[in-house]
Amino acid sequence: xxxxxxxxxxxxxxxxxxxxxxxxxxxxxxxxxxxxxxxxxxxxxxxxxxxxxxxxxxxxxxxxxxxxxxxxxxxxxxxxxxxxxxxxxxxxxxxxxxxxxxxxxxxxxxxxxxxxxxxxxxxxxxxxxxxxxxxxxxxxxxxxxxxxxxxxxxxxxxxxxxxxxxxxxxxxxxxxxxxxxxxxxxxxxxxxxxxxxxxxxxxxxx
Ligand code: ATP
Ligand code: MG
Numbered sequence: 001x002x003x004x005x006x007x008x009x010x011x012x013x014x015x016x017x018x019x020x021x022x023x024x025x026x027x028x029x030x031x032x033x034x035x036x037x038x039x040x041x042x043x044x045x046x047x048x049x050x051x052x053x054x055x056x057x058x059x060x061x062x063x064x065x066x067x068x069x070x071x072x073x074x075x076x077x078x079x080x081x082x083x084x085x086x087x088x089x090x091x092x093x094x095x096x097x098x099x100x101x102x103x104x105x106x107x108x109x110x111x112x113x114x115x116x117x118x119x120x121x122x123x124x125x126x127x128x129x130x131x132x133x134x135x136x137x138x139x140x141x142x143x144x145x146x147x148x149x150x151x152x153x154x155x156x157x158x159x160x161x162x163x164x165x166x167x168x169x170x171x172x173x174x175x176x177x178x179x180x181x182x183x184x185x186x187x188x189x190x191x192x193x194x195x196x197x198x199x200x201x202x203x204x205x206x
Contacts, residue, residue, distance in 0.1 A: 039163045044169045044185050045173035045185070045186055049189065051170065052138070055167045056071075059071060059133060059167075069093075069131070069135070070133075071084070071087065072121060072125065073138060074136070081206045082206065093125075095122065098114070111145075115142050116147070126159070126166070134165070135166075139168050140170030140174065143177070144172055150176060157177075
């Protein structure tokens with residue numbers, strides 16, 4: 001190795017160190033200034049796969065820390081989802097739309113009644129100081145189909161206990177909910193196995 005190479009390497013190392021030092025200072029100062037502590041409203045929307053699994057992952061994370069969580073599912077599942085079978089055993093309360101809304105929905109009145117029934121339970125959860133995390137899975141559709149009243153949902157979210165976290169999943173989330181949320185992620189579909197004729201897989205898709 002020539003002296004020249006060594007000094008070039010040293011130079012690059014110094015530059016890298018200086019860059020990392022600057023980055024560390026920036027991150028540290030952002031961490032220091034993030035002092036607020038309160039319940040978050042999180043929205044996971046978009047057309048890609050990963051919204052409900054993200055919501056359930058957060059519930060599992062919370063339960064792992066000993067927090068109390070509850071889940072409301074606004075779509076009648078064709079299959080019992082794996083998360084329910086796991087999390088109910090861990091003490092997570094589930095409110096599931098037993099009848100009504102599916103992808104090939106036929107009876108609008110019945111669907112609205114089923115949505116309202118789950119929503120009544122949600123209002124209780126959103127008013128319960130003992131529940132730390134509430135997952136409202138597939139709720140966005142209830143607002144896009146106008147099965148639930150936007151104003152009522154917003155009021156319940158605004159009036160919930162200060163430290164309660166809420167996660168809402170589903171495609172095409174209403175703008176007003178996005179505006180209200182603290183954290184919003186849009187899952188984009190790059191490709192999905194279903195497009196290539198692969199059927200939904202147990203443990204992966206439900
Ligand atoms: P997951 O529950 O796997 O996180 P998701 O909540 O993001 O999915 P939904 O729109 O709720 O997606 O759809 C539920 C089902 O549809 C799942 O079985 C999922 O694999 C499948 N799915 C999700 N995105 C797509 C897509 N872009 N094309 C086809 N099927 C999809
Ligand atoms: Mg989903």
